[in-house]
Amino acid sequence: MHKKSVVLLITLLILIALLFTACKPAVEETAAPQAKLEEVAPEEKEAEPEQPASKEPIKFGVIQPLTGPVADAGAYVVSGLKIGVDKINAEGGVCGRQLEPIIMDGKNDPQESVNAAELLITRDGVPIIMGAWGSSSTLAVMPVMERNGVPLIVETSSSGKITTPGTPGFDWTYRFSPMSLMESEAAAPYIVDKLGMTKVAILNVNNDWGRGAAEVFTNVIVANGGEIVSEDFIEQTTTDVLPQLTSIKNSNADSILITTGAGQIATILKQYKELGMTQTVLTTGGSNYPVAIMNLSSAEIAEGTYHLVFYVPSEYDLAGDPAVAKWYFEEYYKRGLPDVGLGESYRGFDGVHVIAQAMELAGCDLSPEALQAAIPLVEFKGLSGTVKFDEREGHQSRPNVYLTKIENGVMVVPDFQFD
Amino acid sequence: MTRRKISILFILLGIGIAFSLPQFVQSNYVLRIAVASGLFILLASAHNILMKVGQLSLGPVAFYGLGAYVSAILSTRYGVPFVICFLAAGVSAAVAGWIIGRLTLKLRIAYFVLVTIGFAEFFRLVALNWTAMTNGPMGITAIPAPALWFKGYAMYYYFILFLVLIVLFGLYRLENSTIGRAMQAIRENEVLGQSVGIDSYRYMMLAAVLSSFIIGIAGSFYAHFFQFLGPEILSFELTITIVVMVIAGGRATLAGPVLGAILFTIIPELLRAATVWRMVIYGALLVTIMLFMPDGIMPSLVSVYQKLRNRFRPAGEPSDLRTTLEIFDTMPQNTGCRQEQFAVSTERCDKEEICKEASLIVEDLCVYFGGVHAVEHVSLSVYPGEILAIIGPNGAGKTTLLNAITRLGPITSGMVHYLGEELNALKAHETAHRHIVRTFQHTSVFPNLTTYRNMVLAHNALEPTGLVTNVFRTSGWHDAEQEIRRRADEILEFTNLKQYVDCVASSLPYGAQRLLEMGIALVADPNLLLLDEPAAGMNPTEVEALMELILRIKKMGITVVLVEHDMKLVMGISDRVAVINYGELLAEGTPEEICQDDKVIQAYLGRCFDDAQTL
CATH class of the missing domain: 3.40.50.2300 (Response regulator)
Structure with a gap:
């Protein structure tokens, strides 16, 4: 009993001490x-x-x-x-x-x-x-x-x-x-014509990022004569997307648009391969650095997929300042x-x-x-x-957007986007 | 200085400091944290109301989110003034609380927890996916401030302080009232509470509605304070934060959740210096608190204070055990003994004589549990003023019969009448309102409370139960409080439990606990008292005392139905004996008749009790 009260006192003292440290955490x-x-x-x-x-x-x-x-x-x-x-x-x-x-x-x-x-x-x-x-x-x-x-x-x-x-x-x-709008605008010239994404299934993370991307890409795809076959939003923590992928597989979709973090993209691609799917894959969102996706899944799994990115680390010439x-x-x-x-x-x-x-x-x-x-x-x-922040665009800067592809286990930057 | 005065002094000091905070703290950051603490005080205190009836909900964020969204949508989409949004948030959350209560309060423990998690998740998914209304994950921006003059944080601070004070005052009044005591009884021992007439469903519902109302207005405040609202408000993490505040602060007290809310808002802020280790340290701290202060910080603080006080107190002064649980309890110290004699209610049947007309009539009663026929076509009559013993082998259906009469158990077919009224359709607590009270085979008291408090809780159903009466303490309230004390003292005297008045029930000697059970039943003012094996486990001396007590109860004009195995007790005090075997009534008659009944001897007694001792 006595011992217990000692422990109690000590715990209380620690708590009180913690309260008093409030006065000077700035230094630490x-x-x-x-x-x-x-x-x-x-x-x-x-x-x-x-x-x-x-x-x-x-x-x-x-x-x-x-x-x-x-x-x-x-x-x-x-x-x-x-x-x-x-x-x-x-x-x-x-x-x-x-x-x-x-x-x-x-x-x-x-x-x-x-x-x-x-x-x-x-x-x-x-x-x-x-x-x-x-x-x-x-x-x-x-x-x-x-x-x-x-x-x-x-x-x-x-x-x-x-x-x-x-x-x-x-x-x-x-x-x-960048906003998703800028990605979609950059992709507008080639998304339907060059990538052949005419019947698109959207599989995005369920937050403003994923939803916003779904909206603007839908506009661009429809404006270029494509159509949206299905739209699924998954939680950030979801690790099983087989139900959504199966339903996409059984639909007439010829391509999948994915907007989410690199980790979840890798998960989706693994299950995509598991199901033996062949639809064209395009990922967006900015965290989808292709090399990372290959490392998180594998080169075989990620083979042939497209990724819209703002920064292509290994392609120095595409950056604002190649030397930097x-x-x-x-x-x-x-x-x-x-x-x-x-x-x-x-x-x-x-x-x-x-x-x-x-x-x-x-x-x-x-x-x-x-x-x-x-x-x-x-x-x-x-x-x-x-x-450079543009007053007319609401203090928004417009970054580069590049389409990259994983080909033979390496990241390439397809030329057709520069036409 | 009495404890009460010290408490009031501390509270006034706290309020004074709280009011002057914006005067000497100019920092927006500090005010912001203070406002966040205020919000969490509301949430934790409101959540604690449900904890007080023993229900752990993991869905408070459902009401928080609902209130916030209702308020935000009304004000941004329809331009509704803040006051109306604010009230609408509270009311809609309360209605949701009522609906969810209707659906879930029949459930207990784990099931209730699971269902509440489900509801919170449901609300989150609605907020996330009903984009047309809630704007989904994009959230609602530009929610207006409550009024144009809400410029700095100080206004918000005073507003939340005002809310906190009102809510805490209301909860304090509630806690020390009939309603608060009923909730305490339900948490401590729901079945016992029902047996003395406490409608647990009503109080749980009241707790759910009240709790969700407060959480709803807190949600409205949140929306108009942050001016931005996204589905994050419905995250499970927030629920955990609230529950941690209540449990680590000390859920048995009013001050616990307040302290918990303040500490657990401030600690993560203090730990900012630890960057990535922040949550790790926070977690470790939490584990330490729960390991060494399982009841929470507030009760631990009180007990440390008490130990210090006891050390410096002159010997001989009585200790003050009750404070450990009821820090703000206004109950007086009942040291002065009452001299009044136990009053015998005159309207009951005439003393010694047994009335000719039966009060309780059991007619062709059957209770089946699937294929088990626990009670089979039993018909029985109980006459006012008598002691009827029901005996029979283990598993004969005696307790099932008692459960059926007191409506704690099911009735398959047959009728139970009491004073011409049919009991079949009643709920357990309603039989107590008709002055039918029972005790239980396994000792059933309010284990963590003092003997005195046990008595007080048992009186609950006889008090005014209205919300207004109890919070505003209208005229009749003080008389009712007087009556509780009088009654509790009376029964303490009657059952010879005075010496244990300040002892926690579970620490009482076994015999005393069984007496306490009888005392609880007596406080509830029975005309018909059903005792389920009161002598079980007692030694011969204790049985003697029990016999004497039961006879005194009979003398008061209370009819007693006694289920018992102790033949000395049964044969010594019963007026009549009924024997049940395999659910059927085997025999009925005076003790002498039963003793000689061949069927009874064969089934249960063996040889009669005089010879039994030589076996």
Whole structure:
């Protein structure tokens, strides 16, 4: 009995201690990402002491899902971001100061993401934030940005509402992640004629991303004389798509359009092969880097499939800046990062460069208002093409879209798309 | 200073701090977390109402989401003013709670849990796929603020604070009322509760409706606070968060879920520094809390406080066990003994004499469980004022007969009449309202509560049960509270349980527990008392005391039906004895007649009780 109460007391003490640490987590927090950067980038370590010690690093906020069901995707963005930060810092930083990202977990949950945004602005006083991965989280964060008057750079979310004037927080939000609409527009000239997708079965993930893609691709396919045979939406966590595939197999569909994450695409392709299906496969969405899909399934399974991507890592010439693309590709593998993340990691890399350039363009005035004014002037040649926010398109940047194909176990970029 | 005064002081202090928070904290972040805590206090407290009737629902998000969507859709699509949206959210969630309650409250434990998960998932799929109305996964944006002057977070903060205070006040009043006690009785021992007249279905329904109403308005607040609403609000993870808050905070208390909601909103925020390890640490912390504080943080805090207090308290002062469960209980310390004598109700049949007209008539009763004929064509009459013993071998159908009479068990055919009224169509708790009360073969008390509290709960069905009366404490309420105390003290005296008044029932000696059972039944004011093997497991001294008690009960004018194996007891106090064998009535008569009955001797008694001891 006595022992038990001692344990009880200790547990209570820990709880109380935890409550009191609330007063000073700022120190630990900012230290954590820095420590990690040093781990992954030892070569930059020596360069640091040369920086004038009096100059404080420039902080900026990042909200990504670091835990929860989509933590892997958040980690990919963060890995690209860290490469970008290290590159900028090694080249002398921004306005002569080092960049320091404060990365917060938003769990891709609206409430958590909003809390993270509020904390970044209030406690760390960041003048700009990049985030918040999913569209729901981004849409929830946007009013907070407006309330506080801090700009938001959107790197992943695809919901059309984010760039629709009238949405709360629209004035402060700039997006370089492409909408499905842009993919469909890029694919319009060849999707029916060249790929022969005339009777299409759509198999998309059931969220704004998958649903949005289904809508815009339907328009494009129908406009080019094709038709939609069926439309299925599956949960992000679904691992068995045999029922949907069987029904597609038994329909008169000649092709399948898939929009979801790389992992689920691989799962679908495995089951597609299992059923011995022959329909043309086109995947969209941006996380579908063909090499990753081959690694997640196999070269045989993925053979002959088409993938619409924004960033073709190994084809440097297709990027906004081939030299940077080459450096990035090599740096990424040098750090031992996984294939599967490469396709998405560009978001973090391009994102931090957009932020850095906006800071320079603002004449090193790091107030949120100055940054807001500078962001429309940004023109960054990055991995996914040129990032330039178009006022007429709702602060949206238009990236490259490329069709890739897996042929004989390697990724190729078919020529007909450039006609 | 009494405990009550300390509690009030703490509460006032808490409210004071809460009100002045926006004055000395300018940080939007802190206010935001405070608002989130407020939301979770509403959710956890509302969810705890269902926990209080012993039902674990894993579907609170269904009502949260429903309230949020109703409010968001009404305001964005139809431009309905916030006040109406807000109320509509609560009402629609309450209606949904009522419908789901109708469908599920007949289920218990695991089945209830599963069905509630199903409902939450159903609502999620609707929100996800009914894109025409909910906009599906794209969500609803630009939900207007409650009013134009809702500019900063401070307004939202005061609004949620206001809601929290009202809800907590209401729940506090409810908890310390007839309704709260009925809920406690249902959680502790539903069947016993029914046997003393508590309508468990009604209270569970009330809990479900009330809980979903509060969750519904919380949903509305959520929608208008975030100004964006997606199907994430219906995620199972949120349910788990709410349940964790209630259980880790301490579900037996009112303050537990409040503390849980605040702690488990703040802890994940404090753990932000841990980035990817955040949820791992959070999980480990949770496991630690549950391992070392299985009742939750709040009860543990109270017990630590109590131990400290006991250590510094002058010897001789009585300890205060009740606080461990009822931190805000307003029940007085019943240290002063009542001197009044137990009053004999005069309207009952004349004392010693046995009335000529039967009060309970069992007519050709059959109870079948599939092929098992537990009771077969039994006809029996019980006369007011008598003690009728029902004896028979194990499995003869005695308890089944008792269950049929008290409507806790089924009737296949036949009739049970009491004072000219047919009992067949009644529910278990309704027989108690007709002053038919029973005890159980296996000791059945409210195990985790004190003897005094056991008595108090047993009185429940005799009190006003209206929601308004109990929350607003209208005129009759105070008289009713007085009556409970009087009655509880009276029966404690009568059953000689005064010495155990502050002891938890399950810690009582066996004999005392059986007496407590009788006490519970007596508090419920029976005219007909059915005792199911009251002497089982008692030693001879205890049996002597029991016999004396039953005779005293008879003297009060209460008719007693006694199912018993102890022949000394049966033959010693019964006026008549009925013998049942294989579900059939074998014989009926005075103890002497039964003793000499050949059929009875053959089937059950062997030789009569004088010789039995030499065997």
